[in-house]
């Protein structure tokens with residue numbers, strides 16, 4: 393921590409496989425050197441297999457800074473999301489699914505999110521039952537995310553998602569799959585709370601940065617995108633966040649105290 397600033401590293405879409413031994417440990421070591429907090433924006437594993445989660449847990453075992461994560465769609469592929477989550481939790485990673493934690497005084501609200509599309513072209517709950525179920529899932533994830541944001545009373549709040557809340561950071565992907573990359577329903581709660589910034593993954597071919605309607609910065613920290621964009625440095629972003637209090641990295645039951653309004657802006661400092 394430099395003065396009252398905490399450096400937060402963020403990356404996503406690790407897609408750890410059973411044969412990824414030794415692949416991520418050097419990356420996490422560099423992230424922990426560059427930052428006091430590490431955030432992982434989903435798709436931690438490739439097929440959502442417990443064996444993959446165990447490999448990742450081992451890769452993360454030497455990291456000496458608090459790590460918070462959300463699961464991604466790949467982590468649910470094998471129907472073993474609970475087991476994947478438990479393995480990562482046992483390894484000391486705070487896995488958020490509509491929950492919050494506080495690290496170095498920074499509040500982190502995490503949820504996976506879901507698809508549905510953006511703006512006026514977003515899918516509505518109309519017609520076939522399966523379409524209504526799809527939209528229901530998007531609404532439920534947005535409500536879960538909003539409930540988490542509402543529980544935080546820290547001055548600095550980071551939103552941690554897998555799916556994108558805005559279209560800008562998925563631009564570059566094939567148009568046909570936009571509805572499966574994120575949902576504007578996730579943007580609405582961000583603009584109702586004093587969120588400093590949001591990070592997400594999932595759109596491997598998207599854009600690095602966008603913003604919500606009210607200007608909250610949104611960063612796509614998908615590892616393939618970062619690797620392509622910053623070929624000369626490790627694939628994670630680092631953000632300078634003014635910090636307020638001591639670290640408490642357990643999921644915290646923080647009483648409702650959030651008030652709407654614009655938050656402080658963090659600076660995207662480096663990605664060294």
Ligand SMILES: [Fe+2]
Pocket residue numbers: 405407435464466593594595596
């Ligand atoms: Fe991914």
Ligand SMILES: [Fe+2]
Pocket residue numbers: 435464465466554593594595
């Ligand atoms: Fe994904």
